[in-house]
Structure formats: structure tokens, C-alpha cells
Amino acid sequence: MANISSLTSLQNLKIMGKEKGNxxxxxxxxxxxxxxxxxxSDTELGEFxxxxxxxxxxxxxxxxxxxxxxxxxxxxxxxxxxFKILEEGNAxxxxxxxxxxxxxxxKFIKDLEAAxxxxxxxxxxxxxxxxxxxxxxxxxxxPHATLSIGQKTN
Numbered sequence: 001m002a003n004i005s006s007l008t009s010l011q012n013l014k015i016m017g018k019e020k021g022n023x024x025x026x027x028x029x030x031x032x033x034x035x036x037x038x039x040x041s042d043t044e045l046g047e048f049x050x051x052x053x054x055x056x057x058x059x060x061x062x063x064x065x066x067x068x069x070x071x072x073x074x075x076x077x078x079x080x081x082x083f084k085i086l087e088e089g090n091a092x093x094x095x096x097x098x099x100x101x102x103x104x105x106x107k108f109i110k111d112l113e114a115a116x117x118x119x120x121x122x123x124x125x126x127x128x129x130x131x132x133x134x135x136x137x138x139x140x141x142x143p144h145a146t147l148s149i150g151q152k153t154n
Contacts, residue, residue, distance in 0.1 A: 127147055
């Protein structure tokens, strides 16, 4: 019986043109909600753009260094067969390590470039999972972040 009466009172509210949650309050008399910032200003985006551009320059230099380390730069200066096997083994390991570092650096560059695109689209700093702004501190530490710290840890 209680369910029917609560359903009837809900229907009465809807008939009177008042939605559930308003409880008779006019739009003008409802308490104001705090409006959260949904994107960074052009000035803030400009600051992040400079930061990302600096990181991109350094990342590209590192990538070129690692990439250059993987190429075979053996000259004909030392043609002595002594210890050649040990040197080649060490050189191969160094090249493999440099190759891994170059690959990782390349991914970092692509992530930074994607962040630059988001700045141009004015969507930079918005969490892709929740739509809220990622904190400035996080973006300064990880400028290519697309998730807020709360979403990243989940």
C-alpha cells in the first residue's frame, strides 16, 4: 500500500510540472552549483605548449643519439683478430640496449606530439575517462598524460 501512495505522489509532482528533485523550487530559487572548470585557458595551454616543445626537442636529440648507436660504425682501424669475439658480443649487447631505448624514446615523442595536437584542439588536460581537468602538477610532471591520477591508479 505504501508503494502505491508514493507512486501516486510522484505522479502528482510530475502532473504539476515539477520534476523529482525540484520539490517545488523554481529554477531561480534553486541553490547554485559550483561550476567546475572544464578546460584550460589559452594562456595556460601556451605554457604547456612551451613545456612540451622543450621536452620534444630533448627527446628528439636522445632518439637520434640512440638511433645512431644502433648503426654499425665499425671502421677498418682495428683489424686485429685478438679479442674480436668479446668486443663483438659487447657491441651487440650495447646496440640491442640502444635499440630498446630508441624505441621507448620514439613512443615518448609520439605521445608528446599527440599532446600538442590536443593543445591545438583545446582538449589538452582533460581526463579521457572522466572528462574532468587533470591537475597542473600532474601535467607538469607528465605532460603527455591523458588520465587523472585517480583514474590512472584504478
